Amino acid sequence: MSLITCESVGKSYGSKRALNNVSFTIEAGAPIALVGPNGAGKTTLFSLLCGYISPTDGQVKIFGERPNSTALLGQIAALPQDARLDPNLTVLAQLVLFAQLQGFNNKQAKAESLRVLALVGLADVAAQKPLSLSHGMSKRVSIAQALIGQPKLVLLDEPTAGLDPANAKAIRELVTAQSVHTTFVISSHNLDELEKLCDKVLYLDQGELNQSVSIKDAQADDYLTVSMHDCDNEQFNSLINAFPEVLSVKNSQHNEFVIQYTKHAGYQFELKLFELFATHQWQYHTLQRGRTLEDKLFS
């Protein structure tokens, strides 16, 4: 059975249509990205999946159940964008409280809270109150809270927003490790990050599901994305375009080129590229097979 099924889902807030005719199916497995501009309806979709609000039209099912069904108790968790910890309770006390709400007894709740705190690398702050924690640590505690009871589905709204690179990396590693038994749906504006984490991307725009893109799709080998240190862009363009296997070259952004080429050219084409770089003493910064997520969504 599919993990999430949305059929013709719409949501209106009074006269404001936040989601319109959204349909998709998600199977359990690798993390899924939810992308879209501000106001696209991402938080609304998360709220529908969590059962905080009900759709105006259509239906949402999780493992075949309505999101607020008691059959799903403990199976779905969410990190809201504006998650706040209770400033009056220690980190451990509030996690224990949430574990108890999920049905753990006192002893199990404490053990489970310490387990999830260890997962996010914060076992040593159990006795502290939230005001003594940094922003990144608070976010990790909120993620620990979402992992209580090892839910099958975890929705993360902007999990790394405002975090320093080390904290953001720690969260990405945590998501990857937990993906063995938990499916994450991650809303973020950080496309580079989503590209590292996810296989599939749902792109919402003005309340409509505009695209559903597979990051590791079969067509990836038709493109190379190369970022150059320094080269003459015009000369680069014309010399690459002169290769018979090249179908198009696009200067996607400063010093970055997306080269589309015929699939049968294979590795030989890459060797020709390197020879060209050597001849002109051009240094490349990165060479990536396929296109970036940004290019797939916005080109």
Ligand SMILES: Nc1ncnc2c1ncn2[C@@H]1O[C@H](COP(=O)(O)OP(=O)(O)OP(=O)(O)O)[C@@H](O)[C@H]1O
């Ligand atoms: N409670 C509400 N009442 C009225 N309008 C709302 C409400 N919640 C959201 N909206 C509107 O619905 C639309 C979708 O909002 P939503 O918060 O779901 O978008 P979002 O993609 O999460 O945006 P962001 O990236 O800025 O967080 C917006 O136009 C927003 O103003």
